[in-house]
Amino acid sequence: MRNLLLTLCFDGAAYHGWQIQPNALTVQEVLQNALYKVLQETPSLKGCSRTDAGVHARMFCVSFQTQRQIPCGRLLCAVNHFLPPDVAVTACREVPEAFHARFSCKGKQYVYQIWNAPVRSPFLRNRALHYWYPLDEAKLNAAAGYYVGAHDFTSFCTQDGRKMGSFVRTVTQAQVQREGDLVTFTVAADGFLYNMVRILTGTLLYVAQGKLAPQEIPKIFAARKRSFAGPTAPPQGLYLNRVDYEEAQLHA
Amino acid sequence: MRNLLLTLCFDGAAYHGWQIQPNALTVQEVLQNALYKVLQETPSLKGCSRTDAGVHARMFCVSFQTQRQIPCGRLLCAVNHFLPPDVAVTACREVPEAFHARFSCKGKQYVYQIWNAPVRSPFLRNRALHYWYPLDEAKLNAAAGYYVGAHDFTSFCTQDGRKMGSFVRTVTQAQVQREGDLVTFTVAADGFLYNMVRILTGTLLYVAQGKLAPQEIPKIFAARKRSFAGPTAPPQGLYLNRVDYEEAQLHA
Structure with missing residues (x-):
């Protein structure tokens, strides 16, 4: 075979x-x-x-x-x-x-795209979240920094009744960058829970709205309750960007 | 009013x-x-x-x-x-x-996008021409250089029976650039004839295919015959990118 x-x-x-x-x-x-x-x-x-x-x-x-x-x-x-x-x-x-x-698979990288301008972009419909309130990418980046490391991501996961193992994942990258009106959140980890990137993004938007300070992110981890995190951001901004394998597994 | x-x-x-x-x-x-x-x-x-x-x-x-x-x-x-x-x-x-x-309007800038890779891009369907044969952007840029200046663009125009005035237009910019697999032809002029950018692009693709040398472009101008230029490139790669007005015309 x-x-x-x-x-x-x-x-x-x-x-x-x-x-x-x-x-x-x-x-x-x-x-x-x-x-x-x-x-x-x-x-x-x-x-x-x-x-x-x-x-x-x-x-x-x-x-x-x-x-x-x-x-x-x-x-x-x-x-x-x-x-x-x-x-x-x-x-x-x-x-x-x-x-x-x-x-x-030993890890993946996702990208979440936000079109941050007063008027929608016809070229990014279904390809980015349109968010018109101005985003402070430095503040979001400070919040994203708290995601990096090995944490219990129970609060950042939708539980749908399926039996799950450990909720601990190791995030190796979590960065927010702006290029013109496009704000991009990039996150890499050894694995992701159900809806995890969308909830991580929704929580960054909570920070943008002043509902949460960046330094409160650790409290959300500690609570281990979905209700402590922000909402699940809509799907159209999310891209699976990279899938990583050990070179050794790819060769006979 | x-x-x-x-x-x-x-x-x-x-x-x-x-x-x-x-x-x-x-x-x-x-x-x-x-x-x-x-x-x-x-x-x-x-x-x-x-x-x-x-x-x-x-x-x-x-x-x-x-x-x-x-x-x-x-x-x-x-x-x-x-x-x-x-x-x-x-x-x-x-x-x-x-x-x-x-x-x-005193001028416009158009961009023509070519996805130059063996496999199509799902994100650029209807947004770029997919051209899989490798393009030499330096050679195309040399050809595009001949477009710059005031020329009679009769050879680069589809005549559809409408009465037209002069076929002379002044091209102020004509450049080919590559960013990864995306090749972009940018052209600015004081005005454009019917299908002009698509025929300018099709002629660059003729150059890419070796059917024409860059230095033969002036002969196409001189011929003043549509049949001397390359084919009309398909519409999906074309973007009207900028429209220019005199500041004075915009203010009372």
Whole structure:
């Protein structure tokens, strides 16, 4: 069996996230359909993470096993031919049999984009949160600094009844930057809980609104209660930006 | 009568250009409808130029006369409320009675975006030309240099039977730049002929394909025949980027 790793890029506006579901269109479904046309089989796809409806990916990784011998370069072109224009495969490679797009992942980076201007941007509809009240990126950056490190992120997680393990995650980067009217929050960690980046962002917006001082972030960690953090920011500003694997796991 | 100048920004993917027409949706139509809801009248709108179906504008100017006394700031908010999300008014100001968005215009700048990578970008569908053969931006820039100056652009114009005046235009800027996989052609002039930027771009792509050397551009000018230039590049890469007026014309 060959184990293949596909790297995708998608505009999530039209999709109900990655994971296949009966009543809504998902990225997994369109990829599965495109792969079926190329391989004449339906491999079991392992995505690097779930994504929410409307969330985008500049990089998303999927692994699957197949006995078909089509070379990686040809598979990439053929699958892209059958995918809709808002999804593309940017890379395809063979990986060791033990590789799994989700379980082998050692970290991810997300970006949350905020269009911070009085008037909306037609080019960023469905691609950024439009927030018209002026944001002080230095203040938000000070708050984001408290996210860095190993913390219990229970307060920054939506619990949906699924059984979860530890709520401790290690954030290695959390930065707010401005480029003109576009404010970007970049966060990297060894793993993310359900809705975590959107709640981290909503909490930064609470800080912007003066409902919270940056130095109160540690209290939210300590409380371990969702109600202490800010709201869940809407999905359209969120991008899965990078997925990291150990080099050793990618090579036989 | 007040004479008002609106500055717009629009994603042209869903529109058949600016100018109103019976059987297709245009930007003028949606703006007219939004203005009607706010003003309860249908003013005669003067656009700074026609645009082709699928062409975008980071800046587009429209002037019109009205007797309504609604302040500019409120008009802007109210019109944006009634416009679809792919069109926005970014500014509104009062201008002297003699001002006309098209006739007062002293120059414009266009940008043509090319996504130059083997795989398409889901985020640039309808927003850039996807061109997978590697482009040498230095060579294209050398060719673009020949566009600068006052020339007869007959060869770079689609003639559609409308009576036209002089074909001489003065190009003040023509540059090709690369940022990662995005190649951008920026061109500014005192005026543009029908399809001119798209044909200038198509001719640069001819140069890229080796069908033409940069130093052969002057021969195309001299020929004054459309068939000597390259093809008309598709509309989705084109953006009206800036519209210039004399400061004196904007003030009473």
